[in-house]
Amino acid sequence: MNERNRRERALVPGEKNRMNEASWTQASSSALQTADPLPAAASMELLAPAGGPAAFNAALAAGADAIYCGLGSSFNARRSADNFDDVSFAAACRRAHLAGSRVYVTVNVVVKWDEMQRVLRLVRRAWLLGADAFIIQDWGLLAQVRATWPEMECHVSTQANIHDARGVAFCREIGACRVTLSRELTLQEIARIAQEGVEVECFGHGALCFCYSGICHMSSMRGDRSANRGACAQPCRLPYVLMDAAHTVVSRPEFDRLLCPKDYCTIDDLPELAQAGVGSLKIEGRMKAPEYVYSVVFAYREALDTLVTGKDSATAAACRHRLLKRSFNRGLTDAYLHGTAGNEMMSYERSNNRGETVGEVVGGRTLEDAVEKKGGLNGGRVKLRRYKQADVDVTVHAPIGKGDLLEIRPLDDPTKFLTALAPCEAAPGDTLTVRAARVMQPGSIVRVIRSEAARLKAEQISSCDYPRKRAVTVRVFAKVGRPFAVELTTADGTFSACAEGFIVEAARTKAVSAAELTEHVGRMGATPFDPVCFDIELDMGCGMSFSAVHTVRAKACDALEKEILAAYSSREKHTAPLSRRAAEKECRAAEKERHAAGTETTLVKDLTSDCPRVAPAEVCALVVSPRQAYAALDAGASRLYATADVLEEYAWPQELKQRIIPWLDEVCREVDHERLDSFIRSGIPVAVGNISELALAYAQGAAPEIRECIPIHNDYALAALAGRGACGVWLNSELTLAEIIHLAKNASVPVGYLVSGRTRTMTSEHCVLMSTGKCAHDCDMCKLRLEPHYLCGIDNDYMPVITDLHGRSRIWSPKPFDAVPEVAVLLSSGVSRLMVDATLLDLRQTTSEVERVCLAVRAALKGEPLPNRLEGASEGHLFSSIG
Numbered sequence: 001m002n003e004r005n006r007r008e009r010a011l012v013p014g015e016k017n018r019m020n021e022a023s024w025t026q027a028s029s030s031a032l033q034t035a036d037p038l039p040a041a042a043s044m045e046l047l048a049p050a051g052g053p054a055a056f057n058a059a060l061a062a063g064a065d066a067i068y069c070g071l072g073s074s075f076n077a078r079r080s081a082d083n084f085d086d087v088s089f090a091a092a093c094r095r096a097h098l099a100g101s102r103v104y105v106t107v108n109v110v111v112k113w114d115e116m117q118r119v120l121r122l123v124r125r126a127w128l129l130g131a132d133a134f135i136i137q138d139w140g141l142l143a144q145v146r147a148t149w150p151e152m153e154c155h156v157s158t159q160a161n162i163h164d165a166r167g168v169a170f171c172r173e174i175g176a177c178r179v180t181l182s183r184e185l186t187l188q189e190i191a192r193i194a195q196e197g198v199e200v201e202c203f204g205h206g207a208l209c210f211c212y213s214g215i216c217h218m219s220s221m222r223g224d225r226s227a228n229r230g231a232c233a234q235p236c237r238l239p240y241v242l243m244d245a246a247h248t249v250v251s252r253p254e255f256d257r258l259l260c261p262k263d264y265c266t267i268d269d270l271p272e273l274a275q276a277g278v279g280s281l282k283i284e285g286r287m288k289a290p291e292y293v294y295s296v297v298f299a300y301r302e303a304l305d306t307l308v309t310g311k312d313s314a315t316a317a318a319c320r321h322r323l324l325k326r327s328f329n330r331g332l333t334d335a336y337l338h339g340t341a342g343n344e345m346m347s348y349e350r351s352n353n354r355g356e357t358v359g360e361v362v363g364g365r366t367l368e369d370a371v372e373k374k375g376g377l378n379g380g381r382v383k384l385r386r387y388k389q390a391d392v393d394v395t396v397h398a399p400i401g402k403g404d405l406l407e408i409r410p411l412d413d414p415t416k417f418l419t420a421l422a423p424c425e426a427a428p429g430d431t432l433t434v435r436a437a438r439v440m441q442p443g444s445i446v447r448v449i450r451s452e453a454a455r456l457k458a459e460q461i462s463s464c465d466y467p468r469k470r471a472v473t474v475r476v477f478a479k480v481g482r483p484f485a486v487e488l489t490t491a492d493g494t495f496s497a498c499a500e501g502f503i504v505e506a507a508r509t510k511a512v513s514a515a516e517l518t519e520h521v522g523r524m525g526a527t528p529f530d531p532v533c534f535d536i537e538l539d540m541g542c543g544m545s546f547s548a549v550h551t552v553r554a555k556a557c558d559a560l561e562k563e564i565l566a567a568y569s570s571r572e573k574h575t576a577p578l579s580r581r582a583a584e585k586e587c588r589a590a591e592k593e594r595h596a597a598g599t600e601t602t603l604v605k606d607l608t609s610d611c612p613r614v615a616p617a618e619v620c621a622l623v624v625s626p627r628q629a630y631a632a633l634d635a636g637a638s639r640l641y642a643t644a645d646v647l648e649e650y651a652w653p654q655e656l657k658q659r660i661i662p663w664l665d666e667v668c669r670e671v672d673h674e675r676l677d678s679f680i681r682s683g684i685p686v687a688v689g690n691i692s693e694l695a696l697a698y699a700q701g702a703a704p705e706i707r708e709c710i711p712i713h714n715d716y717a718l719a720a721l722a723g724r725g726a727c728g729v730w731l732n733s734e735l736t737l738a739e740i741i742h743l744a745k746n747a748s749v750p751v752g753y754l755v756s757g758r759t760r761t762m763t764s765e766h767c768v769l770m771s772t773g774k775c776a777h778d779c780d781m782c783k784l785r786l787e788p789h790y791l792c793g794i795d796n797d798y799m800p801v802i803t804d805l806h807g808r809s810r811i812w813s814p815k816p817f818d819a820v821p822e823v824a825v826l827l828s829s830g831v832s833r834l835m836v837d838a839t840l841l842d843l844r845q846t847t848s849e850v851e852r853v854c855l856a857v858r859a860a861l862k863g864e865p866l867p868n869r870l871e872g873a874s875e876g877h878l879f880s881s882i883g
Contacts, residue, residue, distance in 0.1 A: 040274035043279070044273070044280065044281055044304060045065040045066055045279060045280040046064055046065045046066075046280075046283075046300055046301055046304060047065065047066045047067070047104070047201065047280045047281060047282045047283065048067050048283050048293060048297045049067070049068060049206075049284060049285040049286040049288065049293060050069040050092075050293065051069070051070075051285075051286040051288070052069075052083065052084065052088075053088050053092060053462070054461075054462040055286075055288070055289070055293045056069060056092045056095075056096075057095070057461050057462050057464060058290040058291070058293040058294035058458045058461055058462070058467070059293050059294070059297050060095060060096060060099055060101060060467040061294065061461045061464070061468050062293070062294045062296075062297035062298040062301055063297060063298065063301030063302075063468070064101055064297050064301070065101055065102070066101055066102040066103070066104060066132070066280070067092075067096060067102075067104070068103075068104040068105070068106055068135060068282075068286075069083070069084055069089075069092070069103065069104075069105065069106065069286065070083040070084065070105065070106050070286070071083065071084050071085075071086070071089050071105050071122060071125070071129075071131075072084075072122060074118075074122075075107050075109055075111065075115070075119050075122060075230070086125065086129060089129050089130070090130060093129060093130025093131065093568070094565065095466060095467065096130075097130065097565060097568065098466070098470060098561060098564055098565070099466070099467075099469065099470050100470050100494075101468075102132040102133070103130060103131055103132050104131070104132060104135055104155065105123075105126045105131045105134050106135045106157075106286075107119060107122065107123060107135065107136055107137075107138075108135050108136060108137045108157035108158075108159050108230075109138070109159070109229050109230045110137060110138050110228045110229065110711045110713040110732075110734075111140060111141050111713060111714055112713050112714060112739065113713065113714035113715050113716075113742055114587075115714075116140065116141065116144065116716055117578065117587075119141055120141075120144060120145070120578055121578060123149075123152070124149070124575060124577075124578060127149070127571060127575060128571050128572055128575060130568050132153060133152070133153035133154065133155055133177075133178070134152060134153070134154055134155065135155045135156075135157045136154055136155065136156060136157055136160075137156075137157040137160050137214065137228070138711075138713070138714070138717055139160075139710075139717045139720050139721055140712075140713075140715070140716030140717030140718070140719070140720055141714075141716070141717075142154055142156070142174065142175075142720070143716055143717075143720035144716055146174065146175040148576060149576060150175070151574070151575075153177055154175060154176050154178075155176065155178040155180060155201065156171045156176045156178070156179045157180055157214075158180040158181065158182060158183065158203070158213045158214070159213050160179075160214055160691065161182060161212055161213060161214040161666070161690055161691070161709070161710075162179050162180075162181060162182065162691060162692075163181060163182040163185055163212075163667065163668070163669050163690075163692070164189070164192075164193065164669050164670050164672075164673075164692045165192050165193045165195070165670070166668075166673075166692040166695050166696060167179075167668075167690065167691045167692035167695065168181075168196045168198050168200070169198075169695065170691050170692070170694070170695040170724070171198060171691075172196060172197060172198045174720075174724075176198065177199060178198065178199040178200070178201055178279065178280065179193075179199075179200060179201065180201040180202075180203075180282065181193065181200060181201065182212060182213060183208055183209070183213070183264065183336060184212065184336050184341070184669075184765045185202075185336065185337075186336065186337060186339045187269070187337050187338070188276075189669060189670050190202060190273070190276045190277070190278060191275075191276040191277060192670055194276060194277025194278065194279075199279040199280065200277060200278055200279050201278070201279060201280035201281075201282055202273065202278045202280070202281060202282065203264055203282050203284060204266045204267075204273070204281035204282055204283060204300065205263070205264055205266060205267070205284065205300065205324070206263055206264055206283055206284025206285050206288075206296075207263055207264075207284050207285075207330075208261040208262065208263060208333075209236070210236040210259040210260070210261055210764050210766065211236070211761075211763060211764055212666070212667055212764070212765070214228065214711075215666050215709045215763060216228075216232075216761065216762055217733060217734065217759055217760070217761045217762075217813075218235050218236060218761040218811070219231070219232045219233045219234070219235055220733075220734050220877065220882050221733075221759055221813045221876075222235055224877070224880055224881070224882050226734055226882040228734065229734075229882055231882075235259075235793070236259035236260060236762075237257065237260050237351035238257070238259075238351075238793055238794060239256050239257060239793065240256075240257070240259060240791045240792065241258070241791070242258060242768060242769070242771050242772065242789055242790070242791060242792075242801070243789065243790045243791075243792055243798070244787060244788065244790075245787065245788040245789075247792075250789070251771040251772055252348075252771060254348070254349065255348035255349070255771050256348060256349060256350070257346075257348055257349070257350065257351045258346075258348065258768060258771045259764075259768075259791075260330065260346065260347045260348065260350075261330075261333070261766070262329075262331035262332055262333040262346065262347045263329045263330050263331065263332055263333070264284070264332075264333065264334065264336075265324060265329075265332035265334055266281070266334050266337060267299060267300060267303050267320060267321070267324065268334065269337055270300075270303055270304060271307060272337075273337075274307065281300065281304075283296055283297060283300065288328060289328075289455075290461070290462060291327070291450070291451065291454040291455045291457070291458040292454075293458070294454060294457060294458045294461065295323045295327045295451065295454045296323075296327050298323065299320040299321075299323045299324050302316070303317075303320055322356060322398070322399075325355065325356035326404075326448050326449075326451045327451075327454070328449075329354055329355070330347040330350070330351060330352070330353070330354055331347045331354050333345040336765070341766045341807070342766070342767075342770055342775065342777075343773075343775075345766065346766065346771075348771065349414070350414075353407075353449045354447065354449075355407060355448050355449035356398065356448050357397070357398070357445060357446070357447050358396060358397055358398040358400055358446055358447060358448050359394045359395050359397050359398070359400075359432070359446040360394065360395055360397075360442075360443055360444060360445055360446055361392055361393065361394055361408060361440045361442055361443065361444040361446065362394065362395045362431065362442055363392075363393040363442060364390055364391055364393055364436075364440060365390060365391055365439065366388060366389075366438070366439055367388070367389045367390060367391060388437070389435060389436070390435075390437065390438050390439040391433050391434070391435060391436075392408065392420070392433065392435075392436045392439065392440050393431055393432075393433050394406075394408075394426075394431065394433070394434060394446050395431055396426045396427065396428055396429065396430045396431070396432050397428055398428060398448075399425075399426070399427055399428065400422045400425065400426040400432060400448060401425055401451060401452055401453050402422060402423070402424050402425050402452065403421055403422060403452030403453075404421070404448045404450065404451055404452050405419055405420075405448070405449050405452070406419060406420050406421070406422055406434060406447065406448060406449070407419050407447045407448075407449045408420065408436065408440050408444050408445070408446050409444060409447070410440055410441050411443050411444060411445070412441065418436055418437050418438070418440070420434040420435060420436045421434070421435075422434060422448075423435070465526075466528045469524075469527075469528055469529055469530035470490055470528060470529055471490070471491035471529075471531075471532045472488045472489060472490055472491060472529045472530065472531055472532065472560070473488070473489045473491060473532065473533040473534075473535070474486065474487070474521060474522065474531045474534045474535070475487040475489075475534075475535045475536075475537070476517050476521055476534070476535070476536045478512070478517065478536070478538045478539060478542050478544070479504055479539050480504050480506055480539045480541075480542060481503065481504065481505075482504060483500035483501060483503055483504070484500065484501045484503075484504050484544065484548070484549065484552055485498055485499065485501070485552070486498070486499055486521055486552050486553050486556040488529065488556050488559075488560045490560075490564075491532060491533075495560060495563045495564050496560070497556060497559035497560035497562070497563045498556065498559070499552050499553075499556035499558075500552065501548060501549075501551060501552035502544065502545075502548050504539070504542050505543060505544070506541050506542065506543060507541050507542060508543055509543065510543070511540070511541045511542060511543060512542050512543060512544055513538075514536040514538050516546075517536055517538065517549065518536060520546050520549050520550060520553070521534070521549060521553045522534065523550070523553070524553070524557060527554075527557040528557075528561065529557055529560065616832070616861075617823075617831070617832055617833065617834055617857050618638045618639045618832060618833045619637050619638055619836070619850060619853050619854050619857060620637060620638075620639040620640070620641060620752065620833050620834060620835045620836065621637040621640055621641070621838055621846070622641045622643075622757070622835060622836070622837045622838055622839060623640060623641070623642050623660075623838050624642065624643075624646050624838065624839055625646065625650060626650055626652055626653065626656055627843060628838055628841075628843060628846050629642070629656055629659075629660065630656070631846045631847050631850075632836070632838065632846055632847075632850050633659075635846070635847045635848075635850035635851045635854065636850055636851060636854035637836070637850050637854075639661065639833065640659050640661065641660065641661045641663040641687060641835075642660050642661075642662070642663060643662075643664070643665070644662060644663075644664055644675060644676050644679055645804055645805055647660065647662060647679070648675075661687060661705075662679035662680075662686045663687045663689075663707070664676050664679060664680075664686060664688050664689050664690075664693050664707075665689050665690070666689035666690055666707065666709040666763055667689075667690065667765075667808065668690045668692040668693050672806075676693065677696060680693060680696050680697050680702045680704075681700065682700050682701040682702060683701060683702065684702055684703060685702075685703045685704075685705065685727070686702050686703065686705070687704070687705045687706075687707050687730070688704045688706065688707060688710075689709045689710065690709070690710065691710065694706065694710070694721070694724060694725065694726065695724070697725055702725075703727040703728075704725055704726055704727060704728075705726070705727060705728035705750075705752070706721055706726045706728070707730050708730045708731060708754070709760075711732045711734070712729055712732065712743065713732065713734075713735065713739065713743075714743075715742075715743065715746045718743060718746070718747055718748075718749075719748070722748055722749050726749060727750075728751070728752065728833070729747065729749060729750075729751055730754070730833075730835070731743060731744075731751060731752070731831075733759045733817070733876055733877070734877055734882050736877055736878060736879065736880070736881045737825060737878040737879060739881075740826065740829065740831065740878075741825065741826075741829035744826070744829040744830035744831045745830055750832050750833060751830060751831050751833070752831065752832070752833030752835055753819070753826060753831050753833070753834065753835065754817065754819070754835045754837055755817075755818070755819040755820055755822075755823060755826070755835060755853060756816070756817070756819070756820060756835075756849045756852070756853060757816060757835070757836055757837025757838065757839065757840070757849075758800065758812040758813050758816050758837065758839070758840055759812065759813040759876070760810055760811070760812055760813075761799070761811050761812060761813050762809075762810065762811040763808060763809070763810050764808065764809045764810075764811075765807070765808055767803045767807045767808070767809050768791065768803065768809040768811070769782070769784045769785065769789065769801070769803050769809070772784065779803070779806060779807045780805060782803075784803075785803045785804075788800070789801045791811060797814035797815075798814055799811050799812060799813065799814045800840055802839075812839075812840060813874070815872065815873060815874040816870065816872075816873045816874065817873065817874050817875075817876050818869045818870045818873035818875065819875070819876070819878060820852060820856045820866065820867050820869070820870075821856075821867065821868060821869050823853070823856040823857060823859075823860050823866055824859075827860050828860075834853055834857070836849045836850050836853055838850075855867060
């Protein structure tokens, strides 16, 4: 950990929030009374993003304590960022370490079973090149890294969907030293979690996902790009309308981007975040330009520093806000921190950069056609292109810099906006004339969407050898008859080095002064160090050559550099190698399965050759009412599941209730414990949707089944979770049939798979029904919630939307999924539980689908043909692998 993070944290809570339960509100409130915000603020790490070397330099120069980035483009959640190769990554680590910052490598995706050895090789390589920690989503990868290299620091990614103290404690027990929490949490929830003794990292600024991170399938269900594999296509930023059962649009007409939140901004909440015990404040933005990284990190660095010193001003705060508004943003919000998730946090009108409003159009005029000449070189013909231009007059409300990129958006049709460059600086009250493609109507809004000053600053920084120099104190020893020596110590006292040179003699002509030694020893311009304090021990009458002084100073700088980097350069000797046998075994098995993955017949023949021909199966049904449960049983289902809300909503007959296995939520925050925990009992089966409930089930001796929203894509994850009490798993919808077969063949616990029903693609804390403008803020009494609704996008697909009693919305895939034709393959590989998700089915449909799956099982047992895939149904990713 760096110096900023070595200090003891004040694990204290934030202010009360109306969403919190009394059981933990009281404890948090009592801790708040003893809070000291200054030490807490001083210990908070500022963590910056870097999609490539230029953004890395920008983050360093702006004052980041740590930087996270990807090595290569295969196994991190921003695969389309520039990322780093080995050479640029090693150089970046060196710059960061010399400056006193740390480097975290993102391996925050789910890992396929045949990729594990490659990912482990990447982790080891990154460690030897200088990585300080790894941000990990996959539970199998985390287990392998901890077992192979216990010296490596591992952070649990926000993609792991951790949102309460119990989940954080689970991460602590398996060896994680930091957890990045879900963005949706409140200050008080964060404060409770921070008391678990695990360093807590929270997002502080940048883009918000609509869905809880790590459980979104929207992108993969609309193509082959998975958010859990680092290739999200961002379908949430596209236009949608909300429709009722009659396909009538019920969302407000001015609302266009129904799944597009504003960007997060917590710069005004830093005192509360510090008091809550946040160890690291994370800036989102590995896909952002270097000027964005520089501006945002600089603003938060200054805000954190002024919080520590207590010296700030309204003018400085206003400048920081302006800097953030002129960096890419969709509007700014801190709603989640304060326990709200309504329309105030949504960017319904647009999903692109809003910038900062700086003025409005007051007039303009069309100019004569301009002429652009092209060609004409070497005697060629000159082509003339005529185009119109206009001068647009803008009344300025906020400062504009020369070269700033302006957006001018008309009020009557905002889609017909244009951009222009500011020809000169302008102050509030000025009228600025800009050259544009056409005249814009008076009243059109003018925004700055890119600061030219920030762009130039980032461009200047990108070529620096040392974007940020490390402050050092300097001691000089010049004693007659003794070696001349220079000692350098980093300002935080962490590292020190000394170099000696020539023997100091009495002056033969002019004696050297302390001021001269300060000047010459302090010439460190080409080094990574910045001298800030001098202590000169000089005998009177000493004489020396300044070139000799420069030589000793250079030796001292080299020695300090080696001292700082020593721990990294010695890693090769102490880092365990990877098993070559394991890599070769994985490679052979992968080649076999790739060869066999051509057709369904080949899959059955080759991939299931060492399995029983067809094993018995349990036909399962997820139901939403007692009547539907009876219908499923009558149709042949042998295993029933229902959500906690469904189990509480109805008066279930005792004999039926005893047959129902609770199907618990994919989200379990502190406020959900009272509602969900009672379903977890010793020896009783329960399907858990998050790590918190798995931890509770393990502690209480229950028989938990892992739902598909805890993604298992490799044997290592399956084994790791089975080792923490999992008694069964439901495999993820993003797996191919070949991958399902492999996992089922190698599983030590029963394996289940959804073969009929719609796939849940998103779970959001924001209620989609709020887009109607009719929210009564009382979910219990909401009539809209009881009616069918659909999201319809640009491709005219209808995605069902259900909002539960707690205001959380779930969005389902537009097409039903049907893997019934693959039942024989699934059973042959060892899949023993086949699920019919009847959440969106009526009684007749429930009966029909359960009977159809039962028929398929009987046909598979007899070797007879299976039912065809339903017309209009999807085969998902069974035969099309995601990247």
